[in-house]
Amino acid sequence: MRLKLLGAVLASTILAGASAADAAGDVIRIGVLNDQSGVFADNGGVGSVVAARLAAEDFGNTILGKRIEIIAADHQNKPDVASTVAREWIDQQGVDLIADGAASSAGFAILGVVNEKGKIFIVSGPGASDFTGKACSPQSFHFNYDTYALSKITGKAITEAGGKNWYFVTADYAFGHALERDAAKFIQAAGGKVVGSARHPLNTMDFSSFLLQAQASKADVVGLATSGKDVQTAIKQAGEFGLVEGGQKLAGLLVFITDVHALGLKAAHGLQITTSFYWDVTDETRAWTKRFMAAHNGRVPSMIHAGVYSGVRHYLAAMKAAGTDDPKVVAAKMREMPVSDMYNKDVKIRADGRVLHDMFLVQVKDPGESKYQYDYYKILQKVAGEEAFRPLSESECPLVKK
Numbered sequence: 001m002r003l004k005l006l007g008a009v010l011a012s013t014i015l016a017g018a019s020a021a022d023a024a025g026d027v028i029r030i031g032v033l034n035d036q037s038g039v040f041a042d043n044g045g046v047g048s049v050v051a052a053r054l055a056a057e058d059f060g061n062t063i064l065g066k067r068i069e070i071i072a073a074d075h076q077n078k079p080d081v082a083s084t085v086a087r088e089w090i091d092q093q094g095v096d097l098i099a100d101g102a103a104s105s106a107g108f109a110i111l112g113v114v115n116e117k118g119k120i121f122i123v124s125g126p127g128a129s130d131f132t133g134k135a136c137s138p139q140s141f142h143f144n145y146d147t148y149a150l151s152k153i154t155g156k157a158i159t160e161a162g163g164k165n166w167y168f169v170t171a172d173y174a175f176g177h178a179l180e181r182d183a184a185k186f187i188q189a190a191g192g193k194v195v196g197s198a199r200h201p202l203n204t205m206d207f208s209s210f211l212l213q214a215q216a217s218k219a220d221v222v223g224l225a226t227s228g229k230d231v232q233t234a235i236k237q238a239g240e241f242g243l244v245e246g247g248q249k250l251a252g253l254l255v256f257i258t259d260v261h262a263l264g265l266k267a268a269h270g271l272q273i274t275t276s277f278y279w280d281v282t283d284e285t286r287a288w289t290k291r292f293m294a295a296h297n298g299r300v301p302s303m304i305h306a307g308v309y310s311g312v313r314h315y316l317a318a319m320k321a322a323g324t325d326d327p328k329v330v331a332a333k334m335r336e337m338p339v340s341d342m343y344n345k346d347v348k349i350r351a352d353g354r355v356l357h358d359m360f361l362v363q364v365k366d367p368g369e370s371k372y373q374y375d376y377y378k379i380l381q382k383v384a385g386e387e388a389f390r391p392l393s394e395s396e397c398p399l400v401k402k
Contacts, residue, residue, distance in 0.1 A: 028325060029069045030056070030312060031095040033085055033110060034102035034125055036074035039203050039228035043256040043302040044125045046072075048100045050296045051305040054288075055312035063316050064325060071095070077102060077202060079109035086113040096325060097122065097315055099308050103202075104128040104175035114139050120327050120334075122311030123353075125304050127227070127254060128178040129390060132354040136397035139331055141353045143314075143339075144307035145276045147175065149388040150253050151183035153274040153361050157381070158221055159190035163249050167219035168197035169210045169234060171226035179225040179253055195219050204230055207237045215243055227254040232262050239267060256302045260376050265367040272363050277306035277343055278377050288342040300374045306343060310355075314339050347385065352397035356385030 032052050034044045049072045056068040071093070075082035082101075089095035090113065098114060099122040101107035107126030114121040114137070121140040123131050129148040131140065159166075166187055170176040176199070184194045196217050198210040211234070214222040222243060224234050231252055238250055252259075255273045279289040279301060288309075292301045318333040319325055338346040339355055348356050362377035370376060392400050 025094075026066050027069050027094065028063055028066050028097075028316075028319070029071060029093060029095045030097045030099060030315075031086075031089045031093075032070065032072040032099050032308065033075055033082060033089075033106075034072075034100040035077050035106075035228075036072070038077055039230055040077070040102045040125065042258040042262065043228060044100055044102050044304045044308075047292075047296055047299065047301065047305045048072075048124070048308040050292060051301065051309035052099055052312045054291055054295065055309050055316060058313055059316050059320070063319055064323070066325070068316070075102065075106050077106055079105050082106035083109040083113050086110045087117075090114075090117045090119055095119070096327065097312070099312055100124050100304065101126045103173065104131075104178070105173045107131065108135060108174065111135060111137060111140055118327055120315065120331055122308065122315065124307035124311060127175050129182060130174075130178060130396075132350075132352040132395075132397060133390070134396040134398075136352045136395075136399055138399065139327065141311060141314075141334060141349060141355060143311035143355045143357075144303055145254070145274065145359065146354075146389065147178040147182045148390045149276075149359050149383075150274045151179060152186045153359055153381075153383055153388060154251060154253055154272060155183040155186040155223075156190050157272060157361055158249065158251050159187050159192040163221035163251070164192040165219045166192060166194050166221045166223050166251075167214045167217040168194065168223045168225050169207065169214055170197055170199045171230060172199035172201055175227070176225045180223075183223060183225065183253060200226065200230070202230065205233065207234045208241070210234075211238055211241050211243065215241060215246065215248070219248065221249045221251050223251045223253055225253050227256070228259075229262075231255055232259050235259075235263060235271075236267060256304070257300055257374070257376060258302050260364055261300060261374070265365060265370055265376065268364045269366045270364060272361060272380070273377075275303050275360050275362060275377075276357055277301070277303040278360060278362065278379070279374065280377070281343070281379075284342040310339060310341050310344055310357075313341050350392065351399050351401070352392065352395055353399075354389055356389060358385055359383045359388040
């Protein structure tokens, strides 16, 4: 059964005319490896492929005289499938860069292969802060949010506003564990405490037992340390159980604009969310979003899509500046060059691979406040990257000199 599954996944790879002859020759091949059919498909999925293609278009789909080709596959959030596809891509199809990653558990599996093969990984979907911590690599770059920044900004803001006692409903895999761990630290630092937690498996359809435990705890805040369709289901069912009407606050520690769209403003309004990208901030982000929506059936880009675009674009810019596609040289050039694109302006990449872009604390608008399509957020606070992300003085990254 497992072999049949792997065969189906590999057969789904989008190749756009690849051949063995050009696998390592006149093509720069970029692979988007993520969840294309499961709980994270809306916030990453095919949209990440679209974002990577937009980055390639910025360079006329060629670099150093070579054609840029974007391929994709669905790892179905299975680490073994992720590592198998990554290895086959690099060994058999000459893939130079892997982007996205989706679930952190699958992302760590991809990272292991990339480190072994000396290629480059643009981390955008995975959120675990360990990607720039103890698992940091000279070959990987975190172009998005992480559990440290999400926890610090959202957890601190809600605790300081009076939500002192927290109960967590947490995804039972690497990302959820890291998010709860990091959030607990900031909640306690702000004078709050964690009174309990319950862990749910990926793709949970019924959150009733977890939400009843949260309700019985009488915690001020029920923190949802989960994401994708799981967080959508949890928010919907929390409404059915009357958690908010009963006096508890609901905190979504990772909620995407695609989740808000799926839920609707009536269900999501009032939620405070931390995001690394919102489409309606500047003329440049609005223009890029127009491009993205035209290529993706009118769908709004998430911060994962923006991170994939930014990371792939920076990789190609570094390759052009270096004058070579040698991965070690390009990775070094990526750290040397500031990141500049439609939403990053001369942003630094640290030694641990962390891209220090701004983060935003936003609140989901009431239905009556939204004036046009995807007008969903009120920006409450802009947080500079240096403040949002874990300081190097606390880093476990072996690349960091202390």
